[in-house]
Amino acid sequence: MAFLKVNNITKSFGELNVLKGIDFSLEKGQVLSLIGSSGSGKTTLLRCLNFLETPDSGTVTVREKTVFDAKRTSKPSLREMRENQLKFGMVFQSFNLFPQHSIRKNLTLAASLIEKERLKKAHASRADIHTAMERIDQHANEVLAQVGLSDKADSYPYQLSGGQCQRAAIARALMLSPDILCFDEPTSALDPELTGEVLRVIRGLRSEDRTMIIVTHEMEFARHVSDRVIFMADGVIAEEGTPEEIFEHPKNEKLQAFLSHTKETSFQED
Amino acid sequence: MTFARINAMLLEGFGTSCQLFLLTLVLSLPLGLIIMFGSTCKFTPLRWLTRTFVWIIRGTPLMLQLFVVFYVPGMLFHMHLFPSGPEGRFAAALTAFVINYACYFSEIYRGGFGSITRGQYEAAQVLGMTRWETFRHVILMQVVKRLLPPMSNEIITLVKDTSLARTIMVAEIFFINETEILTKGIVWPLFYIGVFFLIFVGALTLLFNYLEKKLSYYKV
Ligand SMILES: Nc1ncnc2c1ncn2[C@@H]1O[C@H](COP(=O)(O)OP(=O)(O)OP(=O)(O)O)[C@@H](O)[C@H]1O
Ligand SMILES: [Mg+2]
Numbered sequence: 446m447a448f449l450k451v452n453n454i455t456k457s458f459g460e461l462n463v464l465k466g467i468d469f470s471l472e473k474g475q476v477l478s479l480i481g482s483s484g485s486g487k488t489t490l491l492r493c494l495n496f497l498e499t500p501d502s503g504t505v506t507v508r509e510k511t512v513f514d515a516k517r518t519s520k521p522s523l524r525e526m527r528e529n530q531l532k533f534g535m536v537f538q539s540f541n542l543f544p545q546h547s548i549r550k551n552l553t554l555a556a557s558l559i560e561k562e563r564l565k566k567a568h569a570s571r572a573d574i575h576t577a578m579e580r581i582d583q584h585a586n587e588v589l590a591q592v593g594l595s596d597k598a599d600s601y602p603y604q605l606s607g608g609q610c611q612r613a614a615i616a617r618a619l620m621l622s623p624d625i626l627c628f629d630e631p632t633s634a635l636d637p638e639l640t641g642e643v644l645r646v647i648r649g650l651r652s653e654d655r656t657m658i659i660v661t662h663e664m665e666f667a668r669h670v671s672d673r674v675i676f677m678a679d680g681v682i683a684e685e686g687t688p689e690e691i692f693e694h695p696k697n698e699k700l701q702a703f704l705s706h707t708k709e710t711s712f713q714e715d
Numbered sequence: 716m717t718f719a720r721i722n723a724m725l726l727e728g729f730g731t732s733c734q735l736f737l738l739t740l741v742l743s744l745p746l747g748l749i750i751m752f753g754s755t756c757k758f759t760p761l762r763w764l765t766r767t768f769v770w771i772i773r774g775t776p777l778m779l780q781l782f783v784v785f786y787v788p789g790m791l792f793h794m795h796l797f798p799s800g801p802e803g804r805f806a807a808a809l810t811a812f813v814i815n816y817a818c819y820f821s822e823i824y825r826g827g828f829g830s831i832t833r834g835q836y837e838a839a840q841v842l843g844m845t846r847w848e849t850f851r852h853v854i855l856m857q858v859v860k861r862l863l864p865p866m867s868n869e870i871i872t873l874v875k876d877t878s879l880a881r882t883i884m885v886a887e888i889f890f891i892n893e894t895e896i897l898t899k900g901i902v903w904p905l906f907y908i909g910v911f912f913l914i915f916v917g918a919l920t921l922l923f924n925y926l927e928k929k930l931s932y933y934k935v
Contacts, residue, residue, distance in 0.1 A: 495841050523845065531843045541838035544935050545856045554852055555842035603934040621842065 446509055448473040448656060449625055454503035456489055463489045464500070465680040471625075471673070474653045478667035478688075479660045481677035482703055487660040490677070491627045494658070495535045496526075507532045507624055527559075534623030538630045540614045542602040548613050549598040552585040552620050553578075559621075581620075588616045592646050608639030612646050619650075626650075628659040644670075664707050668692050676700045725907055728888035731805070732877045732911075735887060739812040739873060746813060747820025755825060772818040777811065778882050784811040785883045801886065808880040812873075819869055827862040828854075860930045867923035874915050 447470035456464040463486045471477055479487045492498040494505060496513070505513040512529040521529070542551050560577050569577075589595050592612040602610055611631055618626055631647065632640035644666050650657065651670065661667050667674060667688070674691040676684045676699075684697040695701045753765030772780065785807040788794045797803035797810075831854055839849035881890035888908055 497837055497840065527843045527845070530841065533841065535837075535841040537834060537838065539834055541832075541834035543835065543838070543853050545860070545933050555839075555844055558848050558852070559843060601933045617842070 446506075447471060448475075448508060450504075450506040451494070452504040452506070454490070454493055454500045454505070456486075456493055456498060456500045463680050464493070467503070467680075467682060469675060469682060469685065471656060471658070473656055475672040476651060476657045476659065476670055478671040478674045479658060479677060480662070480664070480667055480674060480691075480703075481683075485677040486680045487677055488629055491535065491629050491658065491660060494625070495533045495627060496530055497535075531559075531621055532624045534618035534621060534626040536611070536614050536618050536626070536628045536631050538633050540602075540607075540610045540634070542610055542614055542617070544602050547599050547601055548589070548594065548605070548616075549582070549585055551602070551613060552588060552617050553581050555617075556581045556584070556620050585616075585620065588619050589613075591619070591649070592616045593642075606639060607635045608642045611635065611643045615643075615646060615650075625656045625658060628657065628661070630660050630662060632661070632663060662707070664692070664704070676703065678703075721901065721904060725888060725904060728886055728890060729911060731880075731885065732887040732889075735805070735809060735812065735877045735880055735885070736874055738809055739816055739877075740870065742809075742813045743816035743820055746817035747824055750817055750821035751824040751828070754821060755828070769818045769821060772815055773822070777815050777876060778879050780815055781808060781811045781879060781883050784814075804883050804885045805880075808883055808885045812876070812880075816869070816873060820866075823862055823865045823869065824858075826865070827858040830861055831857055856930075857935065860935070863923065863927055863930065867919070867927075870923075871916050871919055874919065875912060 449471040451467055451469050454464055454467040455462070467486075467490055469477075479490065481487055489498060493500045493513075500513070500515055502515045503513075504511055504515070512532055542548075543554070546554060557578055560581060561574060564574050564577060586595070586598070589598055592615055594609060594612055594616065597605060597609060597613070602613070605613065611634075615628075615631070628647065632643050635643065640663065644663065647657075647659065648666075648670050659667070659670065669688075671688050674686060674688055675682050676691060676695075676697065678697075678699045684691060684695065684700050691700070692704065695704055750765060750769065753761055754769060756762045756765070785797065785804070788796045797807045835853055835857070836849060839853045844852070877887055878889040880887045884890070888911060
């Protein structure tokens with residue numbers, strides 16, 4: 446069975462049917478790009494996966510475990526909700542870093558809260574908790590190095606450029622090692638000259654056990670980074686395939702129109 | 716009346732003013748939070764009720780509210796909420812002050828919490844934080860930073876508003892002063908009182924400046 450399986454997800458806001466039955470699955474380590482015109486429901490789909498919206502129907506399964514089922518009536522326990530939540534990570538268009546915390550604290554906050562709670566339940570000694578916190582700090586240093594922000598650990602978000610903020614936000618999501626890392630237009634809020642550094646970091650994250658879903662308007666990037674591409678139109682998956690199939694041989698009329706309207710972007714290979 | 720005697724009376728009034736100030740603050744800060752929950756509640760009737768109440772309290776003079784709290788229950792319903800004597804008067808004044816300031820504070824809180832973007836809550840949620848952790852580690856300090864300037868204005872106003880308690884004969888510092896001036900023609904307590912307020916407000920201003928500076932290490 447697939448690593449991530451999304452089954453017949455629908456979502457409407459009042460009269461507006463935004464998602465009209467989304468089905469797809471993803472293997473471990475695959476990178477999926479979600480493309481489509483504005484308003485086609487890409488953000489809503491990511492938000493549904495991250496429990497920021499509740500779908501009206503459908504199921505989501507990660508590693509054979511059903512993390513969401515619209516038919517389920519009993520409310521999951523807080524622990525289960527947190528577990529399910531942490532299977533997904535999310536990088537927002539607008540970063541949403543915590544302004545009052547240093548970059549390091551932004552990275553370590555959630556991890557240390559979770560670890561502290563776990564250790565306290567296990568009646569760990571203060572020394573154990575201290576070592577655990579040091580381990581998290583160490584991990585944060587590694588992740589910061591990975592996104593090229595080692596020298597910004599003690600800076601505050603307002604002192605960083607947009608591209609650096611987004612890289613810090615990516616690092617923050619990486620800290621919790623989610624099964625599936627989602628990006629919602631990670632470069633749309635950035636000046637064009639800053640998109641390259643962020644896209645390069647995302648591309649560098651590709652690895653056998655990092656599964657990613659990326660909503661993007663950067664077609665060049667989508668073509669190079671993805672294993673699979675989904676084109677959404679009006680709340681349905683209009684076409685799905687490999688980057689070659691989608692970008693070289695698009696069959697769907699809407700996709701053909703979409704591609705011819707989307708101007709080539711400035712993402713540079715290096 | 717000797718200098719020492721007037722001095723003693725002024726100090727007593729000073730004590731009453733400080734007491735009124737501190738008790739009002741301690742009680743109305745949390746009460747304001749509760750009122751804010753009412754005025755942002757999803758349950759519409761409660762929300763409207765709270766907002767109407769806040770509108771009335773903020774829309775009428777504090778002096779009128781002092782009168783209403785102290786006299787109206789007795790006049791209309793023959794209920795004596797407050798015992799006679801200075802303690803009763805003080806309790807009545809405190810009640811009116813707490814209600815009044817809680818309403819002002821609730822609006823300040825509402826503005827503070829309203830200014831936190833949804834993205835902050837969502838970022839905390841996707842990181843697996845509970846609601847309490849989110850409040851404690853993400854929201855609180857951001858709200859405090861935004862609340863500080865309007866809060867300090869309001870608290871300084873409260874210092875000076877304590878003088879209104881004399882409308883129901885609470886012997887705060889100004890009340891005593893007035894008695895002296897009118898009956899004895901002694902003017903110096905006026906300066907005394909001015910200095911009292913200046914020092915009080917000055918100390919608070921320094922405190923708030925210090926706190927604002929402490930929180931200026933980051934920008935939103
Ligand atoms: N909370 C909401 N309440 C009401 N309508 C909403 C809400 N969120 C999204 N919508 C609507 O749902 C539709 C799809 O929105 P969505 O943000 O998913 O599109 P998108 O594909 O991400 O577009 P874009 O490329 O512009 O980001 C839009 O018409 C939008 O107005
Ligand atoms: Mg979107």
